[in-house]
Structure formats: C-alpha cells, structure tokens
Amino acid sequence: MSLHTKMSVSVGGVTFPNPFIAASGTFGYGDDYEPLYPVNIWGGISCKGTTLNKRQGNLPPRIAETPSGMLNSVGLQNCGIDDFIEKLLPSLKSRANVVIANLAGEKIEDYVESAAKLDKSAVDMVELNISCPNVKQGGLSFGVSTQATAAITKAVRAATSKPLMVKLSPNVTDITEIAKAAQSEGANALSLINTLLGMRIDIKTRRPILRNNVGGLSGPAVLPVAVRMVWQVARAVDIDIVGMGGISCLNDALEFLIAGAKAVQIGTALFTDPHLPTKIPSELEQYMKENKLNSITQITGTVEPW
Amino acid sequence: MYKCKLYHVIEKKAISAGVYSFTVLCGDIAALAVPGQFVHIKVEGFTLRRPISICDIDKDEGTIRIVFEVRGCGTAKLAETRVGDSIDLLGPLGNGFELPSQTENSSLNAILIGGGMGVAPLYGMAKLHANKAVALMGFRGYDKIILADDFKQTGAQVIICTQDGSVGTKGLVTEPLNKLLESDDVGVVYACGPVPMLKAVAEICTRANVLCRVSLEERMACGVGACAGCACKSVGETGEQMVRVCKEGPVFNAREVLL
Ligand SMILES: Cc1cc2nc3c(=O)[nH]c(=O)nc-3n(C[C@H](O)[C@H](O)[C@H](O)COP(=O)(O)OP(=O)(O)OC[C@H]3O[C@@H](n4cnc5c(N)ncnc54)[C@H](O)[C@@H]3O)c2cc1C
C-alpha cells in the first residue's frame, strides 16, 4: 500500500488523501497561501461560511488576541452562494483534493435554497454551520437546541444528496444530544467544534475590543474542550467525526483521532505558522512508520478511558 | 508573492524611548518589497503575528529595516530580540504606495505626512522622491521624534511639528499642509498615522483636489487575505463594501475608505 493511501481517510463517504483539512473561515478559498504551497497539500478545504445572499460582515475590530488563542467576529462576510458556485468553485475544484462548502444562514428557508444550489454544483461535501443565529427564533443559534438542529438537518438533507456534515457548536449543555439529533435526521458526518463564545475588554476605554462586543474563541486555548467533546460525541453516534479546535502540531491532531475523529481541521494555528500543513503530513508519515500503522484510521477511537 | 521564513537580525538600535529599529537580512523579501508594504512577525508565545511596516529596503544588501514602538506584550517581547537572533517574517504583504513616475510633472512630487510611528512606512517614499518631496512629520513632543535625520538625508525637505511646540512648528501637520498646497503644485500626498490626523489630511486634500493615499492599521490574523479579520469599510462605485487592510491595503486612496 502506498503511503498516499495509508494516510487517506473516508469521512461520510468522501475520501480525503490525508486527514488534514483547512478549517472554514481561516484559509479563504485556497489561493491566499499559494505563494507558500498549493491547496492540494491539504486532504481537503472547508470554504468560508457561505450564505444565500452576499454579506458585509461586522464592523472592525473583528479580531482580538487571547491567552493561547484569539476571538473573531468576522460576521460571515462572504460573496453569497451564487458567486461562490460560479466564480470561486471552478478554480478551487481544479486545484483542491476535496472541496467542502460551509453553509450558513439565518433562516431554514435560506439554508435550503443554498443547499439546493450546492446540490447541482461541483462541491464534494456540504458542511452545515448551525452556529448561526436563528433569526425567526429570537436569534439563538440553531445549534443550541436539539429541535432546531433536527429541523435544519432534515430540511437541508431533503435539499441535497451531497454528503452532509453537520458542524456542531460547543456552546451547549450537552453536545451529545445535538449530535444525536443531527445523526437521526440524516447527517453523514459531524464536525466539531466551532468557536466558543468569548469576550475581551479594553480596561482603559472600558470598551470590548471587538466592535461586535463578543466573538468566537479559537486556537490552542480551546483544544482540551474540543478533545473532550469529540470523545463524548464519538461514544454517542455511529457516523464519522471530523475534530477541530486548537490543533497546532501532529500530536494535537493525534489526540483528536484517538478520541474518535477520522480527520481533523486546522484553523487558527495557520495564523501563527502558515507552514503547518507542509509539516504535519510528513510528521504523520514518520509516526505511522514508527508505530507500524497500515492505515491512519487504525487509531481512530482507540482511546482507553479509565 | 511573499515568503515566510526565519531571518537574521543584523542590526538593532534603540532610536528613542521604547522605539527600536531592526535591520533584517532577508534577500528574498527585500527583492520583492516596495515602500508601504509590511511584514507579519511571529512573536514567541503569541498566537497572532504582529504587523509592522517595512521602513526601508536595501535591495543590494538584501535587507529591510523595521521601526516599531513597544505598545503591549507582543512588541515588548519582540524588542528583546538580539543581534544575531532569527525572527520569523511573513512578507512582504499588502499593497504599497504607488511609485513616483506618474507625478513627475508637478513642482512638488509628493508630500509625505507621518504622525508618530506613522512616519516609518513613508521613509521609502522619501528616498524615492528625494528633493522633490516634503516630509511633514508630526510628534507629540521632542522626546517622541524619530527618523528626522534619516528623512533629511534623503534630500526631502523636512518640516517637524510638535503638539507641545518643543521642536519645529507648534501644532498639527494640517497647517503646514494647507500652506504647501497653496504655494505648490503637488502631485500626491501620502499619509500614515492616527486616524484623526488621516481624516483631517484627507479632507484638506479633497478640497484641494489632490490625490491622497493613506496607510491604515487594523488588527490582523492571517495577514494574507484569507480570514477577513482585518476589514475596513470602503466606498466604491458599487457602494459600500468591506475591504481587507492586509490585501487591498494597507495603502488606500483616501476617497475610497471610510476613516
Ligand atoms: C499594516 C500595519 C503596519 C504597522 N506598522 C507599524 C510600524 O511600522 N511600527 C509600529 O510601531 N507599529 C506598527 N503597526 C502597529 C503594530 O502592529 C501594533 O502596535 C502591534 O501589533 C501591537 O502589538 P502588542 O502585542 O505590543 O500590543 P497588544 O495590544 O498587546 O496586542 C494585542 C493584539 O492587538 C493587535 N494590535 C494592537 N494594536 C494594533 C494596531 N495599532 N494595529 C494592528 N494591530 C494591533 C496586536 O497585533 C495583537 O494581535 C502597524 C500595524 C499595521 C496593521
């Protein structure tokens, strides 16, 4: 077996040549890092959250640093689903291994309309971002309620036959209940975690640093929370899991795989070290040799809890 | 095109209280760089890199110079770098200032207006325009003045303004700017510094119908256009939209951004 296939993984029926995927919102559409390496260095790329219509996003500042991490409140700035499909996808599709569309919205109808458009497109997989505020239900995110998660998964499932991965929010009491709701309505895979809600304040001006007051925490600070959630979810569902949250080296990624993930996404750590995706796959190759692994999926879910 | 690698710091100077000048040996970055671009610097122990303007480029020596002020923990850590140490630079990034050629017919090619640390990215333009430029440098007081001699050596005429009047003209850069615009036929105004200063300069230039390019700052994550973290609002033909300071900027036509 060639190493290429040794490192390959299958998630929700989609094959990735390696288990490392660029996290939504952190890698654009694959071309911004081209001066350093081509996008096909990744097993796949999850694109920026895309809504039915174009969005301007939030006013700046949108970024705040935190101990071992950062907050962002980009506010889903994106070009809208039509431009994504017509202008960005064709080129990305020709360069990337696997293209995942990250679908966002404020109303179920909008998600459904976008999903129907993606269904006819060349994307390989749809990642359903349910951390967005549910405008009709008072603005709480879809992903914090089992009913809303079930409803939106069901509706999007009906609108597309593309492999569907539901991306879970960590801002919940019991993530396994949400995971089960998504599974029962037809999700092929789950990805987790999205960012944790956070806030920072400038003590001199007494103003929050983010213009949006609050934002999503990511980076190494969230890693243990994310590993715990992947482990919990892996025990609660049968579908494939993509883990993420704070991965900045191979060992971090291995923790997620051992906890139960088949693949991982990497985001914030790229901002510190853009070369990460060129280093990690060769480190994995070395690790597999040393541990005599024929397939990286052999370690998925091998955690031995006390 | 940009690079991301470790490079050696070959010279370090404290040029005023809490302000450091580093010369970094980075032939590939120097070869690509134009004035007004920046580098995104990794600082040990921090998740986010720190964006710092390229102050000077020496393509023959293969070096760039950066000048920065200690503002918080990251720049304090960066200031601990010693000569011979390596620093991890991502750059050159962003769009720099437009280069001189188009403005050659004016009596005064360019006015360079810098407020505080904002003088740093303008130095490269001073070298290019030399004696066909005026550098208007504004500082809070005499102890905050930086790079004045460097600017003088370029051949540019240097006018220093201090808010407390301790050196040069007392007050803001706007007054000498108004005078220059009255007496000379000016090609272009480049400005970098605090937002209120940029606003005032942009307004004066609009009234005088002179092209004004401003260099903006925003908090950044990726620095290369991938995350939309560094947005600012622009006003174009197609209405308002968000642009990325790291990619479409940091230099913008002042008429096209909402300051
Ligand atoms: C394009 C560009 C060019 C710059 N050029 C220079 C220069 O030549 N010389 C110089 O002294 N400074 C320059 N700055 C400002 C410099 O980036 C900040 O002073 C520095 O990031 C502060 O980091 P800190 O850790 O000391 O402060 P902290 O306040 O501890 O930083 C916390 C976070 O906020 C960010 N941040 C804080 N202030 C700023 C700011 N003004 N702009 C952007 N991010 C900020 C930091 O990068 C960090 O992510 C430039 C900024 C930009 C965007």
Ligand SMILES: Cc1cc2nc3c(=O)[nH]c(=O)nc-3n(C[C@H](O)[C@H](O)[C@H](O)COP(=O)(O)O)c2cc1C
């Ligand atoms: C700047 C930024 C923008 C993001 N945008 C999105 C997005 O549009 N859709 C989404 O599902 N997740 C988005 N995320 C969340 C990441 O995809 C990821 O779930 C999270 O950052 C945790 O991984 P990390 O710690 O490796 O970054 C964004 C994260 C960051 C830092």
Ligand code: FES
């Ligand atoms: S900092 Fe990421 S787009 Fe500008």
